[in-house]
Amino acid sequence: MTTELTELLITDPDADQPQTNCPEAGDRATGPRRDVRGFTAAQRFDLIGGGAAAMALATLLFGWFAPLSGALGWVVVAFAAFLGLYVLLVSMEADLQEVKDRLATVLFASAGVLLFGSLVFIVVYTLTRGAEALVNLNFFTQTMEFSGPLDPLTNGGIGHAIVGTLIQISIALAIAVPLGIGTAVFLNEVGGRFARFVRTVSDAMTALPSIVAGLFVYAALIQGLTHERSGLAAGIAITVMMLPIIIRSADVVLRLVPANLREASYGLGSSRWRTVWHVVLPTARSGLVTSVILGTARGIGETSPVLLTSGITAAMNTNPFGGPMISLPLQVFDFVRSPEPNMVARGFGAAAVLLVLVLTLFLIARALGGRAPGDLSPRQRRATLAASRRDEQRFAKRAATVPTLEGSPHAA
Amino acid sequence: MTNSTILANPVQTPEVAPATIAVRPRRILSRESFGDLTFRRAAFGAGIITVAIMLAVGLFLSLRAANALGTVGWAFLAIQEWSPETNTFGVAAILFGTVTIALIALVVSVPLSIGTALLLAEVVQGRLRALLVSLVDLMAAVPSIVFGLWGVYYLQGAIIPAAKWISIWFGWLPFFAVTDAEGRPFTEASAFTSSAFIAGIVVGLMVVPTQTSIMREAFARAPIGEREGAFALGATRWGMITSVVLPFGKGGMIGGTMLGLGRALGETIAVYMIISPIFTINWQVLKTGTNSVSALIALRYGEASEFGLSALMAAGLVLFALTLVINFTASTIVAKSRSGAESDD
Numbered sequence: 001m002t003t004e005l006t007e008l009l010i011t012d013p014d015a016d017q018p019q020t021n022c023p024e025a026g027d028r029a030t031g032p033r034r035d036v037r038g039f040t041a042a043q044r045f046d047l048i049g050g051g052a053a054a055m056a057l058a059t060l061l062f063g064w065f066a067p068l069s070g071a072l073g074w075v076v077v078a079f080a081a082f083l084g085l086y087v088l089l090v091s092m093e094a095d096l097q098e099v100k101d102r103l104a105t106v107l108f109a110s111a112g113v114l115l116f117g118s119l120v121f122i123v124v125y126t127l128t129r130g131a132e133a134l135v136n137l138n139f140f141t142q143t144m145e146f147s148g149p150l151d152p153l154t155n156g157g158i159g160h161a162i163v164g165t166l167i168q169i170s171i172a173l174a175i176a177v178p179l180g181i182g183t184a185v186f187l188n189e190v191g192g193r194f195a196r197f198v199r200t201v202s203d204a205m206t207a208l209p210s211i212v213a214g215l216f217v218y219a220a221l222i223q224g225l226t227h228e229r230s231g232l233a234a235g236i237a238i239t240v241m242m243l244p245i246i247i248r249s250a251d252v253v254l255r256l257v258p259a260n261l262r263e264a265s266y267g268l269g270s271s272r273w274r275t276v277w278h279v280v281l282p283t284a285r286s287g288l289v290t291s292v293i294l295g296t297a298r299g300i301g302e303t304s305p306v307l308l309t310s311g312i313t314a315a316m317n318t319n320p321f322g323g324p325m326i327s328l329p330l331q332v333f334d335f336v337r338s339p340e341p342n343m344v345a346r347g348f349g350a351a352a353v354l355l356v357l358v359l360t361l362f363l364i365a366r367a368l369g370g371r372a373p374g375d376l377s378p379r380q381r382r383a384t385l386a387a388s389r390r391d392e393q394r395f396a397k398r399a400a401t402v403p404t405l406e407g408s409p410h411a412a
Numbered sequence: 413m414t415n416s417t418i419l420a421n422p423v424q425t426p427e428v429a430p431a432t433i434a435v436r437p438r439r440i441l442s443r444e445s446f447g448d449l450t451f452r453r454a455a456f457g458a459g460i461i462t463v464a465i466m467l468a469v470g471l472f473l474s475l476r477a478a479n480a481l482g483t484v485g486w487a488f489l490a491i492q493e494w495s496p497e498t499n500t501f502g503v504a505a506i507l508f509g510t511v512t513i514a515l516i517a518l519v520v521s522v523p524l525s526i527g528t529a530l531l532l533a534e535v536v537q538g539r540l541r542a543l544l545v546s547l548v549d550l551m552a553a554v555p556s557i558v559f560g561l562w563g564v565y566y567l568q569g570a571i572i573p574a575a576k577w578i579s580i581w582f583g584w585l586p587f588f589a590v591t592d593a594e595g596r597p598f599t600e601a602s603a604f605t606s607s608a609f610i611a612g613i614v615v616g617l618m619v620v621p622t623q624t625s626i627m628r629e630a631f632a633r634a635p636i637g638e639r640e641g642a643f644a645l646g647a648t649r650w651g652m653i654t655s656v657v658l659p660f661g662k663g664g665m666i667g668g669t670m671l672g673l674g675r676a677l678g679e680t681i682a683v684y685m686i687i688s689p690i691f692t693i694n695w696q697v698l699k700t701g702t703n704s705v706s707a708l709i710a711l712r713y714g715e716a717s718e719f720g721l722s723a724l725m726a727a728g729l730v731l732f733a734l735t736l737v738i739n740f741t742a743s744t745i746v747a748k749s750r751s752g753a754e755s756d757d
């Protein structure tokens with residue numbers, strides 16, 4: 001501390017002279033602004049030309065010159081040829097650094113195209129193969145109770161699995177949401193040594209493989225207590241899996257709440273509880289909703305904990321406390337174990353329903369949240385503006401009724 | 413202590429040692445209100461319940477697994493067979509299969525995710541970037557059974573010619589060879605189905621979104637000043653990436669890769685649908701037959717006796733320990749790196 005003080009007191013002997021030399025701009029021309037992102041027409045032609053030449057070369061090799069065959073091989077050969085030709089084209093008028101830069105950009109773009117292409121392909125493949133079953137309305141309303149593997153697709157459906165999924169995820173949410181958000185509030189607003197321990201334990205639990213969570217519920221609850229598989233057991237298995245995910249993401253969201261909001265609330269004299277309820281949680285609401293919905297999407301799609309705990313049935317069961325209750329992912333798994341084409345089609349149909357459910361949840365999460373605390377949507381901003389206008393008018397009205405503040409003891 | 417506090421207290425007290433003027437938080441002497449007390453207790457209760465559930469899982473697994481582990485001892489890690497009825501069971505082959513599948517998954521996923529993360533962080537701009545970033549997050553939520561279906565009904569058929577080609581041309585590498593018991597190379601397609609290679613590709617695609625989003629966040633945090641400095645010195649974009657973004661995002665890259673590895677090790681249903689389980693160590697990754705801990709649990713839990721279940725729990729515990737070590741290493745690396753130092757997650 002003392003050193004800091006003395007450092008402040010010492011005056012620099014050369015303080016009068018400017019420490020940085022700023023050359024006069026003078027008559028030196030400013031160079032052209034370098035564009036590090038854009039594409040010129042010539043660069044575009046390099047891309048198009050390289051691509052066309054590579055495809056032609058690959059087709060020649062595969063059709064006439066070499067004993068090669070197969071679509072996958074054609075793509076690989078064409079891509080390799082494209083990289084070579086593109087480097088050649090670029091190097092005709094650019095130096096080594098720029099060739100490297102352009103090659104790297106092309107490689108990044110290829111990685112992106114490959115990744116997004118295959119992921120979109122997986123989704124589209126599931127939806128198209130499921131369409132055969134999905135066009136029949138009975139697929140959504142009936143159960144498989146009176147339908148065998150050889151029955152046509154106009155008979156039987158996955159109504160029982162949809163209901164089972166909804167019941168199981170409701171049980172899981174009823175336990176995991178209060179507990180998860182309560183724990184996240186505890187980690188952030190109460191704190192202390194125990195909170196650090198809780199955070200470590202819940203971080204460790206995110207590493208728990210979901211099948212092990214299922215195995216735990218199977219051994220502890222089903223073998224130890226109830227002796228039958230049920231929707232409740234499946235819900236608890238999903239809870240064990242979802243709880244760490246919700247805690248972790250809610251914790252991150254709560255940590256983003258600006259500390260000065262809390263301090264302002266304390267400064268106005270509100271208690272801890274009121275600060276949490278009226279300031280912290282409303283500020284973080286959209287993020288919390290998002291974290292819960294994303295946890296739900298993960299929980300709905302998990303097959304492995306349900307595989308061990310819910311049991312497989314073809315009939316509708318709305319009682320989570322007794323009897324097996326199947327869910328969508330498990331129903332998919334059960335359908336595709338049969339070699340019958342109709343059962344496989346039903347499996348893809350159920351997978352498509354599951355996929356649409358998860359994607360819808362995700363889109364809702366995106367629409368509701370994904371905003372940082374305090375980052376308002378235009379509509380929220382208008383509402384806040386209107387509220388503060390009302391406050392201003394109220395204050396003005398009140399100031400008009402109270403004669404004058406001068407002379408009152410509170411004025412100072 | 414900041415300079416302003418020192419300057420704000422210009423009281424000359426030379427006899428007071430500097431240590432005693434240290435600022436301490438004010439002690440609050442008033443009693444908590446009823447509402448606050450209830451809130452604090454409720455929050456504490458939520459924390460205790462959470463820890464209790466999680467410790468119960470850990471303790472229960474360890475206690476039940478202890479029975480099986482006590483019977484075979486350390487040989488559990490060395491035995492390849494799995495027959496708890498005759499007291500010879502171990503995870504050597506299963507763990508080998510699990511790790512092979514996860515490593516193949518990484519070989520597929522790491523180049524893809526680094527490339528895509530750099531594409532998202534450095535190349536594309538504006539609306540397209542926002543769209544692609546949410547697409548990546550969306551893909552992380554696609555259920556694993558959907559990947560499994562795709563792997564079994566589409567990829568398996570499409571990839572076998574490629575697997576065959578690799579085994580013919582690179583068969584001199586021991587793990588790419590596909591041979592029968594006498595060492596003669598197989599060429600029929602049936603020898604290439606249900607292999608660790610196919611399972612690895614599917615699991616790899618499954619973990620790419622997780623890895624990509626962690627890496628992209630690390631890359632996007634690279635300081636703008638250093639980026640502009642590199643550009644001002646004449647670097648191309650690739651030069652800027654190699655000299656600023658990659659060194660800065662190294663922690664995120666390693667951490668993201670390891671988190672993906674943790675997920676790949678624990679993946680159950682897609683692997684279970686694709687592989688055909690065997691209980692010997694199979695070095696030939698392109699050949700039919702491999703195994704994984706979670707697939708073993710899914711396969712055997714139903715028929716297991718009390719002791720068999722205990723053995724399965726021991727296997728699950730080994731897997732949990734492995735993923736736990738990997739996850740903690742990953743989060744430590746991310747937290748210690750420059751890109752993770754400013755982040756909260």
